[in-house]
Amino acid sequence: MYLFLIFVAMFPLGVLLGQSVSGASETHPLVEASISAVAAGTFLFFGTLHGLATSPMIVRCCNQREFVGAVAGFVVMAVVAIWT
Secondary structure (H helix, E strand, O other): OHHHHHHHHHHHHHHHHHHHHHHHOOOOHHHHHHHHHHHHHHHHHHHHHHHHHOOHHHHOOOOHHHHHHHHHHHHHHHHHHHHO
């Protein structure tokens, strides 16, 4: 229950932080870029390492075909991210 209340409280705090950052980004252009970089890093972590930490493929990495497939998927997603 407490985690839900913390989650609910983060929305208004995020809106207020976003408004203050958008106002500061005109005078300090690196602020918005830094926040975007942190957000991208968070998405990369949760999209790759966090999910792989509990993956049976990592616990017993004996199937080279699955491992190469996962790495190829990461590479394709990175190319798509750079391309778009």
